[in-house]
Amino acid sequence: MPGKLIFREPFCSRRIQVGAVETIDLHAVEFIMIKQIIAIASLLAGTAALAQDAGDLGEAPPEAPYAAVSDLVELPEFLPGLGQLYVDPETLPAGPFLGYDRDGRLSATIYMPPIGDLEGGTSFDDLALGAESVSSVDIYYNAGHPGVEQPHVHVVLYHDPEAKGRLAK
Amino acid sequence: MRWTRRWVLLAGGGGLATLAIPRLPGAAATEVIEMRGTPRGERVWFAPLGLAVAPGTTLHFINKDAGNSHTSTAYHPDLYDRPHRIPAGAAPWDSGFLMPGESFEVKLEQPGVYDYYCLPHEMAGMVGRIVVGRPDGAGWEEAGGDAGALPAAALAALPPVEEILAATRIDVERSR
Numbered sequence: 001m002p003g004k005l006i007f008r009e010p011f012c013s014r015r016i017q018v019g020a021v022e023t024i025d026l027h028a029v030e031f032i033m034i035k036q037i038i039a040i041a042s043l044l045a046g047t048a049a050l051a052q053d054a055g056d057l058g059e060a061p062p063e064a065p066y067a068a069v070s071d072l073v074e075l076p077e078f079l080p081g082l083g084q085l086y087v088d089p090e091t092l093p094a095g096p097f098l099g100y101d102r103d104g105r106l107s108a109t110i111y112m113p114p115i116g117d118l119e120g121g122t123s124f125d126d127l128a129l130g131a132e133s134v135s136s137v138d139i140y141y142n143a144g145h146p147g148v149e150q151p152h153v154h155v156v157l158y159h160d161p162e163a164k165g166r167l168a169k
Numbered sequence: 170m171r172w173t174r175r176w177v178l179l180a181g182g183g184g185l186a187t188l189a190i191p192r193l194p195g196a197a198a199t200e201v202i203e204m205r206g207t208p209r210g211e212r213v214w215f216a217p218l219g220l221a222v223a224p225g226t227t228l229h230f231i232n233k234d235a236g237n238s239h240t241s242t243a244y245h246p247d248l249y250d251r252p253h254r255i256p257a258g259a260a261p262w263d264s265g266f267l268m269p270g271e272s273f274e275v276k277l278e279q280p281g282v283y284d285y286y287c288l289p290h291e292m293a294g295m296v297g298r299i300v301v302g303r304p305d306g307a308g309w310e311e312a313g314g315d316a317g318a319l320p321a322a323a324l325a326a327l328p329p330v331e332e333i334l335a336a337t338r339i340d341v342e343r344s345r
Contacts, residue, residue, distance in 0.1 A: 074238045074266030081209055142210040143293035145237050
């Protein structure tokens with residue numbers, strides 16, 4: 001369309017026609033720019049909120065609804081290999097379980113999906129993370145324990161390269 | 170890595186001669202049964218899995234698994250409505266959850282076969298069988314109960330009474 005400027009909003013198919021080149025409607029352009037700035041600001045705010053959440057979980061004990069696994073079921077306070085575990089009871093059995101080292105530092109996020117559930121077609125999607133940084137992952141079978149009696153899988157996301165060592169004993 | 174299971178027969182000093190000529194079970198007044206597990210919990214078990222003892226023997230259960238809690242719980246309708254798999258005249262027992270290093274004792278007087286399990290690990294086949302006395306002794310009772318009510322892994326793990334009597338002690342070991 002000669003002599004016209006066509007603006008396309010980001011992530012939207014709606015076209016906005018602001019007029020001829022000689023008579024650009026600056027108010028319309030400003031409106032679009034403001035919308036973009038607001039969108040970027042919202043994204044930044046969201047990122048900041050995530051970082052804040054991660055900070056809240058970074059040190060033991062995490063805030064409610066997380067509770068110490070050793071307070072919920074008959075298990076030792078510190079489990080070699082997993083650390084001191086906290087979980088939101090509403091998320092059982094899959095978790096996430098948050099594993100803290102002996103100094104109370106968040107070191108791993110663990111998921112425990114029962115094998116029978118997986119075989120039956122249950123999927124566990126969009127599970128939360130204790131922290132966004134993951135340095136390595138271990139996956140292994142577990143025969144069961146109080147809280148998750150069914151044979152299940154441990155999916156262990158370590159949050160830094162030394163985490164596994166700190167959780168070992 | 171693949172775990173398989175094999176029977177290990179430890180009859181007193183061990184060996185074929187001992188297997189061929191079974192000795193009388195359980196001279197000791199107290200027998201220790203350990204609750205064990207691999208560090209990551211892939212496997213959990215009682216050690217020994219099968220044991221023959223004399224009437225009046227005390228069983229000392231101790232949790233040797235650093236990363237798990239265990240129970241020793243008799244199969245009995247009074248305990249979680251499970252099948253009756255101890256002699257009729259015997260009292261059932263339940264240790265409750267034992268944390269690492271904790272222990273529990275029970276004395277068995279009535280001759281017969283006693284089957285028990287670990288409450289959170291029954292589905293994983295963590296069961297045990299105690300044979301008190303001998304089938305030709307007074308008051309002997311065969312193993313009973315509804316075997317169909319047990320998880321398949323638990324039923325498969327229980328060693329035959331004849332093997333326990335022949336070996337006195339049956340352990341399960343891991344091999345790769």
